[in-house]
Amino acid sequence: MNIGLTGGIATGKSTVAEMLKLRGAIISDADVIAREVVAAGSPGLAQVVAHFGKLYLRPDGTLDRIRLGERIFQDKQARSELNHILHPLIMAKMQKEVRRIEKENPDTIIVWDIPLLYEEDLTEFVEKVIVVYVAEDQQIKRLMLRNNYTEEEATMRVQSQMSIERKKERADFVIDNQGTLSETERQVDQLWNYLILKNGSNRP
Ligand SMILES: CC(C)(COP(=O)(O)OP(=O)(O)OC[C@H]1O[C@@H](n2cnc3c(N)ncnc32)[C@H](O)[C@@H]1O)[C@@H](O)C(=O)NCCC(=O)NCCS
Ligand SMILES: Nc1ncnc2c1ncn2[C@@H]1O[C@H](COP(=O)(O)OP(=O)(O)OP(=O)(O)O)[C@@H](O)[C@H]1O
Numbered sequence: 420m421n422i423g424l425t426g427g428i429a430t431g432k433s434t435v436a437e438m439l440k441l442r443g444a445i446i447s448d449a450d451v452i453a454r455e456v457v458a459a460g461s462p463g464l465a466q467v468v469a470h471f472g473k474l475y476l477r478p479d480g481t482l483d484r485i486r487l488g489e490r491i492f493q494d495k496q497a498r499s500e501l502n503h504i505l506h507p508l509i510m511a512k513m514q515k516e517v518r519r520i521e522k523e524n525p526d527t528i529i530v531w532d533i534p535l536l537y538e539e540d541l542t543e544f545v546e547k548v549i550v551v552y553v554a555e556d557q558q559i560k561r562l563m564l565r566n567n568y569t570e571e572e573a574t575m576r577v578q579s580q581m582s583i584e585r586k587k588e589r590a591d592f593v594i595d596n597q598g599t600l601s602e603t604e605r606q607v608d609q610l611w612n613y614l615i616l617k618n619g620s621n622r623p
Contacts, residue, residue, distance in 0.1 A: 420618045421517065421529050421544060425536040426551035427583040428576050429562035431596035431603070435551045436532045438607040443615075445524060447516050449509055449533040456508040457482045463508050470504060471497070492575050506539060514544070528618055537589060538581050549610065550590035553597045555583055 424439070426432045436446045456463035459480040468476050471490070477483045491498040513531065520529055531545055542548060553561065555577060562573040587593055592610055596603050
């Protein structure tokens with residue numbers, strides 16, 4: 420069974436994904452794949468550099484993620500150009516990875532952790548969608564704390580995505596991650612019990 424896991428930047432997707440993994444889900448993480456498709460020497464990185472310039476290449480041949488992030492989170496056009504280059508590569512790799520997992524573990528619950536699942540209209544790939552929710556002011560605070568961003572930098576990143584309130588409205592399941600981690604664990608337990616019942620079995 421394929422389940423989508425989404426939310427906003429820093430609402431706690433990775434935190435919840437880790438909890439689901441401990442319970443037996445297999446996670447396919449779009450952020451990890453997004454890094455792999457622009458690894459040093461990859462065709463994806465070559466396309467990014469051809470489009471945006473050598474300025475975004477570090478001396479060791481890796482992508483300058485900080486510089487590219489500064490550019491694309493304040494420039495909508497550049498962001499959509501980067502998405503246009505990378506999203507087909509990310510989705511192709513993710514689908515391939517999930518096909519492999521399904522073959523090796525036919526009864527497993529596979530969680531597709533995709534920050535931009537709604538923005539990119541990817542719901543057709545999954546049966547149900549979990550949204551990890553915190554209100555926007557808390558989202559900004561956690562992002563500032565985790566990444567050492569100023570309020571302006573954090574706000575810009577949050578506003579580059581569909582609002583967390585809209586995502587919450589569209590969700591099949593909402594995990595409210597505004598409380599303590601053990602409060603989140605309890606919700607994950609409940610959801611996991613429901614999912615394994617629905618799935619019939621789960622063999623990690
Ligand atoms: C611009 C890049 C190099 C900045 O790298 P950085 O290491 O600072 O951030 P990281 O990749 O860890 O992303 C952190 C979060 O930012 C958000 N985010 C990333 N890319 C985008 C985007 N194009 N639009 C909106 N939000 C985004 C996501 O919530 C993600 O979880 C990088 O985010 C990137 O390559 N983005 C394009 C690929 C993409 O869309 N990735 C999201 C998963 S599909
Ligand atoms: N319940 C919680 N209480 C306090 N802090 C939390 C809680 N859940 C997550 N965090 C912290 O909030 C930050 C964001 O969480 P996490 O990295 O899981 O978000 P994410 O949605 O995966 O982010 P991204 O979109 O950037 O991948 C992290 O520093 C994490 O440790």
